[in-house]
Amino acid sequence: xxxxxxxxxxxxxxxxxxxxxxxxxxxxxxxxxxxxxxxxxxxxxxxxxxxxxxxxxxxxxxxxxxxxxxxxxxxxxxxxxxxxxxxxxxxxxxxxxxxxxxxxxxxxxxxxxxxxxxxxxxxxxxxxxxxxxxxxxxxxxxxxxxxxxxxxxxxxxxxxxxxxxxxxxxxxxxxxxxxxxxxxxxxxxxxxxxxxxxxxxxxxxxxxxxxxxxxxxxxxxxxxxxxxxxxxxxxxxxxxxxxxxxxxxxxxxxxxxxxxxxxxxxxxxxxxxxxxxxxxxxxxxxxxxxxxxxxxxxxxxxxxxxxxxxxxxxxxxxxxxxxxxxxxxxxxxxxxxxxxxxxxxxxxxxxxxxxxxxxxxxxxxxxxxxxxxxxxxxxxxxxxxxxxxxxxxxxxxxxxxxxxxxxxxxxxxxxxxxxxxxxxxxxxxxxxxxxxxxxxxxxxxxxxxxxxxxxxxxxxxxxxxxxxxxxxxxxxxxxxxxxxxxxxxxxxxxxxxxxxxxxxxxxxxxxxxxxxxxxxxxxxxxxxxxxxxxxxxxxxxxxxxxxxxxxxxxxxxxxxxxxxxxxxxxxxxxxxxxxxxxxxxxxxxxxxxxxxxxxxxxxxxxxxxxxxxxxxxxxxxxxxxxxxxxxxxxxxxxxxxxxxxxxxxxxxxxxxxxxxxxxxxxxxxxxxxxxxxxxxxxxxxxxxxxxxxxxxxxxxxxxxxxxxxxxxxxxxxxxxxxxxxxxxxxxxxxxxxxxxxxxxxxxxxxxxxxxxxxxxxxxxxxxxxxxxxxxxxxxxxxxxxxxxxxxxxxxxxxxxxxxxxxx
DNA sequence: GACCTGCTGCGGGGTG
Numbered sequence: 001x002x003x004x005x006x007x008x009x010x011x012x013x014x015x016x017x018x019x020x021x022x023x024x025x026x027x028x029x030x031x032x033x034x035x036x037x038x039x040x041x042x043x044x045x046x047x048x049x050x051x052x053x054x055x056x057x058x059x060x061x062x063x064x065x066x067x068x069x070x071x072x073x074x075x076x077x078x079x080x081x082x083x084x085x086x087x088x089x090x091x092x093x094x095x096x097x098x099x100x101x102x103x104x105x106x107x108x109x110x111x112x113x114x115x116x117x118x119x120x121x122x123x124x125x126x127x128x129x130x131x132x133x134x135x136x137x138x139x140x141x142x143x144x145x146x147x148x149x150x151x152x153x154x155x156x157x158x159x160x161x162x163x164x165x166x167x168x169x170x171x172x173x174x175x176x177x178x179x180x181x182x183x184x185x186x187x188x189x190x191x192x193x194x195x196x197x198x199x200x201x202x203x204x205x206x207x208x209x210x211x212x213x214x215x216x217x218x219x220x221x222x223x224x225x226x227x228x229x230x231x232x233x234x235x236x237x238x239x240x241x242x243x244x245x246x247x248x249x250x251x252x253x254x255x256x257x258x259x260x261x262x263x264x265x266x267x268x269x270x271x272x273x274x275x276x277x278x279x280x281x282x283x284x285x286x287x288x289x290x291x292x293x294x295x296x297x298x299x300x301x302x303x304x305x306x307x308x309x310x311x312x313x314x315x316x317x318x319x320x321x322x323x324x325x326x327x328x329x330x331x332x333x334x335x336x337x338x339x340x341x342x343x344x345x346x347x348x349x350x351x352x353x354x355x356x357x358x359x360x361x362x363x364x365x366x367x368x369x370x371x372x373x374x375x376x377x378x379x380x381x382x383x384x385x386x387x388x389x390x391x392x393x394x395x396x397x398x399x400x401x402x403x404x405x406x407x408x409x410x411x412x413x414x415x416x417x418x419x420x421x422x423x424x425x426x427x428x429x430x431x432x433x434x435x436x437x438x439x440x441x442x443x444x445x446x447x448x449x450x451x452x453x454x455x456x457x458x459x460x461x462x463x464x465x466x467x468x469x470x471x472x473x474x475x476x477x478x479x480x481x482x483x484x485x486x487x488x489x490x491x492x493x494x495x496x497x498x499x500x501x502x503x504x505x506x507x508x509x510x511x512x513x514x515x516x517x518x519x520x521x522x523x524x525x526x527x528x529x530x531x532x533x534x535x536x537x538x539x540x541x542x543x544x545x546x547x548x549x550x551x552x553x554x555x556x557x558x559x560x561x562x563x564x565x566x567x568x569x570x571x572x573x574x575x576x577x578x579x580x581x582x583x584x585x586x587x588x589x590x591x592x593x594x595x596x597x598x599x600x601x602x603x604x605x606x607x608x609x610x611x612x613x614x615x616x617x618x619x620x621x622x623x624x625x626x627x628x629x630x631x632x633x634x635x636x637x638x639x640x641x642x643x644x645x646x647x648x649x650x651x652x653x654x655x656x657x658x659x660x661x662x663x664x665x666x667x668x669x670x671x672x673x674x675x676x677x678x679x680x681x682x683x684x685x686x687x688x689x690x691x692x693x694x695x696x697x698x699x700x701x702x703x704x705x706x707x708x709x710x711x712x713x714x715x716x717x718x719x720x721x722x723x724x725x726x727x728x729x730x731x732x733x734x735x736x737x738x739x740x741x742x743x744x745x746x747x748x749x750x751x752x753x754x755x756x757x758x759x760x761x762x763x764x765x766x767x768x769x770x771x772x773x774x775x776x777x778x779x780x781x782x783x784x785x786x787x788x789x790x791x792x793x794x795x796x797x798x799x800x801x802x803x804x805x806x807x
Numbered sequence: 808g809a810c811c812t813g814c815t816g817c818g819g820g821g822t823g
Contacts, residue, residue, distance in 0.1 A: 158813060370810040538815090
C-alpha cells in the first residue's frame, strides 16, 4: 500500500513498467506517466475511493483477481476526488493505445464542468502521450474537425453534442469510436430522473453500434450519495445491475450547525399579501416596503457579511429582491455591498463575474438558485442559507455539501422562513404554516431518519422517444419500423415501450408528417420531421420556453420569459440592480432597460415540482408531535428552531389538535364542499384528483389536501368505488369503453396489464394538461395517456391513502 | 409557488 510520501516516491521512481507488483498496490497499477504526474503534483497519498476504484477497475480486490471486470459506481461528495478515481484507472488502461480512435468518453451535464474537468484531465496526462479533447457548443469548429479527422485519446462531451455527432458526423462514427474502451458519466445523480438521463442512455446505446468487435465499453458513474444506489446501477448496466461495483466515499462525519429563523407577524409577514385601499401597493413587488424581505435582508447581512456564503432561494424573483434588500441594508450600515445574484436567467458574462468574485478570498455572498448546487467549485463556503422551505432532502443535502469543505470546519445551515398561512381560510391546510412543517420534516428525515428520496426514473417518456425516432432516422437515412423498435426499445434505452405503443407513437407522428413510410416500407422523415431535425433546438430533449433578451445599452443582462408582459416605464430589479424598462421589441424579442431608482421584483413563470409522499407524511407526524400527547411537556420542539419558529410550531400543533387535523381524514367545509386531508405526495394527490374527476366530482389538489366541490357523502361513495372493488370496474371500462378501438389496442397488452395499470390508464384521461414534455405536442392524447399513467400517477399509493381516508 | 441544463452547417459578406 502507498501509505506515506516515502513509499509513494519509491514506487514512482522505481517503477519502469516491467517489475511485478503486489496486486493490492493500487499505485503500482497506474501507468508510469500518471505515477510521475501524481508525484509532481505532490499528492501525499491516494484517497480511499481512488485506491478502491483502481483496484476494482483492474478486477482486483482483497480476495485476488476477479474474472469479469465490472462497471463502477463511485459515490462521494463534490471535491472528493471522484474525477481522479475514474480517470486514473481508465487512463492507465488506454495508455498504450491512445491513437486510432477515441478511447475514453466522458459525458458531463454542464459546459463549465467540462471545461474544469478538461484542465484536470490534461494535468493528469501531462507525462502521457494522451490527447485530451472537449466538444460542446462553445468549442470552435477547427478543434472539432481535427478530432473528426484523427480521433484519439479522451473526449469530454455533453449529451447534446453527442446527439449532434450521431446525426451530423454519421460517416465518421466508426472511425471515431471503433476502439472505445470506457465511458465516464459525471454527476450521474442529475441524469437519473431527468429526460436528459434517458436521452443520454439512448445516445450511448446507439453509439455502441459503432464500437468494433462487439466490445462493450465499460462504464464509470460518478455521483453524489443517493437514496437508491441500485437505481444508478440499473442506469449504468441495465442487463446486469448486480455486477456494478459500488464504491462509496466515507465522508468524514462533519459537525452540522443548523438554525431555522422565522419571520412571522412581528416582522410583518402579513404584508406579503396585498393591502387594501387607494395607497395599496403589492409589497411583495416592492422590497423597500416589505418588512419581511427587509428583515431577512438585514439578518443576511448580520449573519453573512463577513464571510463567503451561498444563499439558495427557491425562485428567481425572490433572489433578486433579497439581494436588493440585503445590499440596501449594507448601504445603510456603511458596509460594502457584497451580495451578488446568480441564476439561470442571467447572461453568461454576469454569471462568470459572480463566479470569479466568489472564488476570490474576499468575503462575498451569492444569492442563487440551483445553478450553484453542482458543477463549478466555489471553494470555501462558510454558511449555506436556504430562504423558503427546501423542496427535498436530496436537494438540501446537495446544497449543504457546499459548506464546511475544509478539514475540521463545521457545516453551517441557516433556513429563513416566512408565515404563509391564512388564519381565516376555510381550507384547513391553509391555516397551517406548511413551509415550516415541510422544512422541519425535511430536516428530520435528513438528520434523524437519514433518508433521501430515491431517484424515480421516467418509465415512459414518449417525448424523448419521439426525438430519438427522428434522430435515429436522420442517422441511418431510413429504416423499417421493426428495426427502429429493435434498436431504440428492445436493445436500447426505451425497454418499457412495447411494439404496440411504439406503433401508436409512429402513427401519431405519421399523421403530423413527422415521419412517412415509403412504398418499400421504410420510415423516412416527413416535412415536419425535417423541420424538427434541422432546428437548432433539436439537440436537447428538454423543453425551454421562449424568452426576451434583456439589454442595457450594449450589455446583455439575461433573459425574461415571454409569458410576462412588460411595459415601458415599469421598474425592474434584475441582475442585482435597479432598472426601468425603456421599450419592448416584440419582433426582435428584446427588452431594453436603463438604470432607475425604483425596485420591482421580476416575474418568472415556473412549474410545480414533485414532493415525495414521505416528506408529507413526516409533516403530519411533526404536526401531531408538536401538538403534544398527554401534556405540554412532551411536545416536539427541535433545538434548531429559533424562539419564534418554535412558538409557531407549537401554535400549529395546538390548532391541529383542537380541529383534529394531524391525521388523514375528510373535513366538511360547507354545504356541498369538503376537503380531504391527504398528507401525501404530489403524484398521489394528482391520482386522487383524477379519481374524483372520473366520478364527475370537481376537485383540486393543494399541498396536503384535496378540496372537493361535492358533499362528503358523494365524495365517500366515489372514493369507495376505487378503494374497494374499483379495480374490476376500471378494467371492464378499458376493455369495452370508447378507447378500445381495434387499431389502437393490443389485445395481449391489455390482458397483461395489472389492475393498477388499467386504473391508471383510465384515470389518465382526466389529467390535464396532457402534453408537458418537449415533443408531447406531436403525439395523440390517447398515446400520451399511456405515459401519464406510467409516470405521473400512483394508483397503489393512492389506494393506500384512500383506505385511511374512507376508513 | 418551484430550479437547471444544451445547440449545426453553411452561406454571404468583409478584409488583407
